[in-house]
Amino acid sequence: MAGKKFRVVVNDDKCYLCGGCAGVCPTLAIEVGASKWRFIQEKCIFCNICVTACPVGALTTVPLEGEE
Ligand code: SF4
Ligand code: SF4
Known part of the structure; x- marks a missing residue:
């Protein structure tokens, strides 16, 4: 189902x-606390849902290279 693998990164300014994003992630690969946003690479299934769900476009993806 997943094409390319990537890391999700947050723009702290946005x-x-x-x-x-944490609420829509099917695998709980994002945790959002009172003062920080955290991405858990091992849980991500590269569905891109979080990126499209963020209301302010704060999330982008960076390709993972050399990882299978
Ligand atoms: S791409 Fe999908 S699995 Fe990965 S963090 Fe975003 S919503 Fe979760
Ligand atoms: S602003 Fe976007 S990246 Fe930040 S917690 Fe909300 S949905 Fe996630």
């Missing part, structure tokens, strides 16, 4: 820690 993110207001609403938790929306």
